[in-house]
Amino acid sequence: MENELSTVEQRLIEAQAAEAIRTCYDPEIPVNIFDLGLIYEVKANEKGEVHIVMTLTSPHCPAAQVLPKEVETKVQAVPGVRGVHVEVTWTPGWNPSMMSEAAKLELGF
Secondary structure: OOOOOOHHHHHHHHHHHHHHHOOOEOOOOOOEOOOOOOEEEEEEOOOOEEEEEEOOOOOOOOOOOOHHHHHHHHHHOOOOOOEEEEEEOOOOOOOHHHOOHHHHHHHOO
């Protein structure tokens, strides 16, 4: 099929999408949502469509309506991305052990 992305191009889009997501912050926490461990998966297919599985710190998170849309908008701006689907899941539930080492240091964990 013409215009299909190679595996290398897909991985590049995934890496660039992850960097775009690192510019998204939970308004109550001074660490980006990628390093907080809220992003479970970033996967690009051969068509340039990116599927993101994410969670929030709690079902009652004030940013529940805003963060998934922000992630979608920022990933859509990555060169080569032809579509974005953000799936919010509550399984597994988020906990502080999911944070990167840098996030733990930043927040004093």
